[in-house]
Amino acid sequence: MQTPAPLEEYVRATSVADAIAQLEKYGEDARLVAGGHSLIPMMRLRLARPEALIDINDLDELKSIKVEGNEIVIGAMVRHREVLDSPLLFEHYPIFRECEKVIADPVVRNRGTVGGSYCQADPSEDLSALGSALRGSVVIQNSTGTRTVPMREFHFGPYMTQVGDGEILTEVRFPIRPGAGSAYEKVERRVGDWAVTSVGTFVVVKNGVVEDCGIGLAAVGAEHFCVPAAEEFLIGKAPTEENLVQAATLAAEGCNPSSDQRGPADYKKHLAKELTLRALRRSVQSSQGA
Ligand SMILES: Cc1cc2nc3c(=O)[nH]c(=O)nc-3n(C[C@H](O)[C@H](O)[C@H](O)COP(=O)(O)OP(=O)(O)OC[C@H]3O[C@@H](n4cnc5c(N)ncnc54)[C@H](O)[C@@H]3O)c2cc1C
Numbered sequence: 001m002q003t004p005a006p007l008e009e010y011v012r013a014t015s016v017a018d019a020i021a022q023l024e025k026y027g028e029d030a031r032l033v034a035g036g037h038s039l040i041p042m043m044r045l046r047l048a049r050p051e052a053l054i055d056i057n058d059l060d061e062l063k064s065i066k067v068e069g070n071e072i073v074i075g076a077m078v079r080h081r082e083v084l085d086s087p088l089l090f091e092h093y094p095i096f097r098e099c100e101k102v103i104a105d106p107v108v109r110n111r112g113t114v115g116g117s118y119c120q121a122d123p124s125e126d127l128s129a130l131g132s133a134l135r136g137s138v139v140i141q142n143s144t145g146t147r148t149v150p151m152r153e154f155h156f157g158p159y160m161t162q163v164g165d166g167e168i169l170t171e172v173r174f175p176i177r178p179g180a181g182s183a184y185e186k187v188e189r190r191v192g193d194w195a196v197t198s199v200g201t202f203v204v205v206k207n208g209v210v211e212d213c214g215i216g217l218a219a220v221g222a223e224h225f226c227v228p229a230a231e232e233f234l235i236g237k238a239p240t241e242e243n244l245v246q247a248a249t250l251a252a253e254g255c256n257p258s259s260d261q262r263g264p265a266d267y268k269k270h271l272a273k274e275l276t277l278r279a280l281r282r283s284v285q286s287s288q289g290a
Contacts, residue, residue, distance in 0.1 A: 004043035009052040016170060019056050020143050024166045026052035032168060033057075034077060034116035037108050062115070062170060065089060072174045076115025084109060093174070094286070095182035095200050099130045102184070105192040115169045123158045124194040124219040130184065132225035133200040133216030136174040142167045152224045177212060180204045181286030185275040189262060195219040196262045197271035199251075203239065203283035210234050213283070215247070219262070220255040220272045227254030230276070239284040248277035 013019035252273035
């Protein structure tokens with residue numbers, strides 16, 4: 001049995017301001033805990049050794065999914081299961097449901113949170129591919145105020161994000177795009193596993209032309225989980241099979257996967273192309289049907 005190192009303090013924050021005050025009080029030795037599905041195993045393995053844990057599970061202000069203006073806003077403490085079940089998210093972007101269906105298993109989805117997933121910043125995180133595809137943004141708060149960071153600038157390497165000491169991610173925002181079609185494709189070694197490769201896309205087709213699109217890829221070493229060259233190629237063109245294949249080829253060329261226990265690099269690159277193509281086809285189909 002792996003046992004975490006002893007904790008000096010465990011505190012249940014009563015508000016976002018209180019969580020920030022606690023983070024400032026305990027300094028760099030403090031960590032927030034949300035669902036605990038990544039942090040607690042890391043503590044058991046002693047890969048993380050916080051001296052103070054600030055529990056944010058009581059922060060109801062971070063638990064809603066809503067529309068504000070032309071954006072969807074998801075609070076940091078929204079659980080995977082709530083994203084999976086949300087009719088509002090499904091109405092605007094079916095990609096949310098498709099993506100959540102293949103994240104882990106019901107036990108993890110019942111506890112794991114949106115904020116925890118983005119802040120853990122695992123290179124195989126499915127929600128990071130989705131967020132990058134939809135060109136979302138995250139809101140980060142500290143004791144002096146808030147700032148909004150585009151999702152494509154939020155991660156600056158594996159397990160590294162723009163959230164600094166004394167800061168908390170409060171919400172994630174996604175632009176609403178009327179008529180957008182979206183889809184998520186993932187290959188995993190067994191049900192509930194992390195991705196060998198996963199790809200999320202959205203496409204807006206108007207008057208027979210791709211007006212806008214986004215492609216996000218996880219687990220294949222795509223910088224910021226995206227390959228803008230593939231999107232730029234497709235925007236302004238007809239969504240023909242030939243153009244979709246070329247966009248998928250560019251997406252795969254922009255990836256830099258590593259060989260590991262989940263598969264060799266060339267197989268992952270092959271998947272990046274094939275899954276991008278499948279997701280683009282389905283996104284185009286549902287956009288045209290809108
Ligand atoms: C068995 C298993 C299988 C999984 N499979 C998949 C998968 O297939 N695909 C996938 O995408 N994910 C997968 N996951 C990850 C899962 O999605 C969890 O949601 C993820 O572990 C992190 O969420 P959490 O709420 O548990 O975060 P926690 O473990 O509580 O926190 C993770 C990190 O984020 C920080 N943090 C948490 N919330 C905030 C916040 N609001 N602001 C700032 N920092 C914060 C914490 O301090 C910690 O450093 C899997 C996890 C497990 C255990």
